[in-house]
Amino acid sequence: MKITKICCIGAGYVGGPTMAVIAEKCPHIKVTVVDLNEKRIAAWNDVNVDNIPVYEPGLGEIVGKARGKNLFFSTEVDKAIDEAELIFISVNTPTKTYGTGKGMAADLKYIELCARQIARVSKTDKIIVEKSTLPVRTAEAIKSILDNTGNGVQFQILSNPEFLAEGTAVEDLLSPDRVLIGGETSPEGQKAIEALVDVYANWVPRERILKTNVWSSELSKLTANAFLAQRVSSINAISELCEKTEADVNEVAKAIGMDSRIGSKFLKASVGFGGSCFQKDILNLVYISKAFGLNEVADYWEQVIIMNDHQKRRFSRNIVQTLYNTVSGKKITFLGWAFKKDTNDTRESAAIYVADDLINEQANIGLFDPKVPFQQVLSDLDYLETRSSEENQKYINSFENPYEACKDAHAVAILTEWDEFKDYDWQKIYDNMLKPAFIFDGRNILDAAKMKEIGFVYQAIGS
Numbered sequence: 001m002k003i004t005k006i007c008c009i010g011a012g013y014v015g016g017p018t019m020a021v022i023a024e025k026c027p028h029i030k031v032t033v034v035d036l037n038e039k040r041i042a043a044w045n046d047v048n049v050d051n052i053p054v055y056e057p058g059l060g061e062i063v064g065k066a067r068g069k070n071l072f073f074s075t076e077v078d079k080a081i082d083e084a085e086l087i088f089i090s091v092n093t094p095t096k097t098y099g100t101g102k103g104m105a106a107d108l109k110y111i112e113l114c115a116r117q118i119a120r121v122s123k124t125d126k127i128i129v130e131k132s133t134l135p136v137r138t139a140e141a142i143k144s145i146l147d148n149t150g151n152g153v154q155f156q157i158l159s160n161p162e163f164l165a166e167g168t169a170v171e172d173l174l175s176p177d178r179v180l181i182g183g184e185t186s187p188e189g190q191k192a193i194e195a196l197v198d199v200y201a202n203w204v205p206r207e208r209i210l211k212t213n214v215w216s217s218e219l220s221k222l223t224a225n226a227f228l229a230q231r232v233s234s235i236n237a238i239s240e241l242c243e244k245t246e247a248d249v250n251e252v253a254k255a256i257g258m259d260s261r262i263g264s265k266f267l268k269a270s271v272g273f274g275g276s277c278f279q280k281d282i283l284n285l286v287y288i289s290k291a292f293g294l295n296e297v298a299d300y301w302e303q304v305i306i307m308n309d310h311q312k313r314r315f316s317r318n319i320v321q322t323l324y325n326t327v328s329g330k331k332i333t334f335l336g337w338a339f340k341k342d343t344n345d346t347r348e349s350a351a352i353y354v355a356d357d358l359i360n361e362q363a364n365i366g367l368f369d370p371k372v373p374f375q376q377v378l379s380d381l382d383y384l385e386t387r388s389s390e391e392n393q394k395y396i397n398s399f400e401n402p403y404e405a406c407k408d409a410h411a412v413a414i415l416t417e418w419d420e421f422k423d424y425d426w427q428k429i430y431d432n433m434l435k436p437a438f439i440f441d442g443r444n445i446l447d448a449a450k451m452k453e454i455g456f457v458y459q460a461i462g463s
């Protein structure tokens with residue numbers, strides 16, 4: 001089966017970039033990305049590609065080239081479903097905030113709505129691809145909904161999890177370590193897998209396209225994120241021990257990372273991992289394990305989250321203790337709010353939790369982030385429901401310029417590793433701060449010796 005029309009439901013951080021790259025690499029395929037969110041679709045269609053809703057290096061250029069040719073963004077969901085031979089489901093699957101599994105399980109209501117809509121609209125056979133991250137065995141539920149329409153349309157369900165990391169999405173999509181496709185072992189299942197393989201093979205070497213059964217594919221996605229997050233929590237656990245022993249976590253990470261069995265990636269100690277995926281996917285794994293009565297398995301993975309929460313909290317606690325046990329009325333400037341550099345995404349960013357702790361201590365937070373709008377910052381704080389929106393606004397202020405943000409501050413805290421922070425005129429920042437001037441480097445990006453020479457009291461993670 002040769003695919004000529006693709007629909008993707010969900011124009012978010014995954015749907016948008018992934019479909020833009022498919023469209024660019026497959027000029028013979030018409031790709032339509034649909035979403036219920038009209039504002040988001042309007043932003044994807046903005047004539048100025050700097051205004052597309054997802055900031056990713058290189059993405060604007062690709063969207064600019066393919067949009068209007070074979071890449072379309074639309075709110076006409078039914079029409080796009082009806083036309084397509086292959087449909088990616090790329091909607092959000094957040095942690096449940098109500099009912100059974102609250103705070104742990106993945107909320108699959110958006111997935112189910114998509115399945116029902118596809119079932120209702122489809123008049124021809126289709127391949128349905130789970131692109132969203134889903135609990136193992138979700139394909140079964142989707143299949144059950146699709147197979148019970150009674151209109152004779154045949155559906156094949158594939159699992160094709162996405163492994164892109166934000167900030168490097170375009171690079172990751174153009175040159176993935178692997179593409180994973182899970183499908184049924186039946187002849188129809190294999191045919192569907194091959195149709196999707198042929199799409200990716202337009203730019204991904206075939207030996208990097210891995211075919212498995214559906215359940216292995218679904219579980220591999222959760223497992224990959226659990227392993228990655230586990231490395232960050234492991235090095236962060238060691239960072240606390242380093243602070244007690246005069247060992248330096250950067251040196252320890254380098255020393256262990258040179259062992260080819262361990263490897264050097266994902267060993268950067270930090271204020272804690274954030275992002276929409278790690279915590280959500282591990283909680284999901286913990287929930288599934290518990291549901292099967294595998295309590296030791298659940299406890300093992302839950303510890304990764306417990307360690308991460310501890311790392312965020314001990315960062316804010318250390319700021320308070322170092323500033324003579326009170327930050328009340330003191331200006332503390334945050335450099336960075338995004339959960340990592342090169343993205344405007346703030347979901348689960350460590351900055352949110354550190355700010356919340358410091359606001360509890362009545363600190364005045366000054367903020368500069370090169371890509372995150374202040375409205376987003378306020379909405380992140382309000383989402384925690386720790387205090388009223390008006391209260392939050394009293395305690396946090398955003399600045400257009402990093403030097404203004406740091407002026408008259410007692411301390412600067414680095415929450416995101418934006419490259420530009422390294423190149424600031426730190427002497428100028430020092431001159432305009434209250435003394436003693438403190439830096440809490442939650443990303444270990446500044447040169448400790450240089451900062452101390454300028455006169456800062458400089459503290460990094462794990463040294």
Ligand SMILES: NC(=O)c1ccc[n+]([C@@H]2O[C@H](COP(=O)([O-])OP(=O)(O)OC[C@H]3O[C@@H](n4cnc5c(N)ncnc54)[C@H](O)[C@@H]3O)[C@@H](O)[C@H]2O)c1
Pocket residue numbers: 009010011012013014015034035036037040077090091092093110113114131132133134162163164165166276277
């Ligand atoms: N963000 C990442 O880096 C990343 C990477 C790999 C996998 N994932 C997974 O991919 C999925 C999507 O993540 P995201 O970050 O793109 O989410 P997102 O919130 O940015 O985008 C999801 C979009 O789906 C839309 N949507 C929801 N229900 C809909 C419906 N019924 N019809 C039409 N549109 C609908 C929402 O309006 C939203 O715009 C999640 O399962 C996530 O775990 C995310």
Ligand SMILES: O=c1ccn([C@@H]2O[C@H](COP(=O)(O)OP(=O)(O)O[C@H]3O[C@H](CO)[C@@H](O)[C@H](O)[C@H]3O)[C@@H](O)[C@H]2O)c(=O)[nH]1
Pocket residue numbers: 133162163164165166167225228232265266267268269270271272273274275276277278339340
């Ligand atoms: O050594 C490290 C590496 C990462 N982080 C932090 O960990 C978080 C996650 O970073 P990263 O994994 O690079 O970004 P994500 O976009 O969250 O990507 C992860 O989550 C995606 C969604 O499932 C997966 O597709 C990706 O493969 C997986 O890397 C961020 O807060 C980072 O600052 C560290 O603190 N130290």
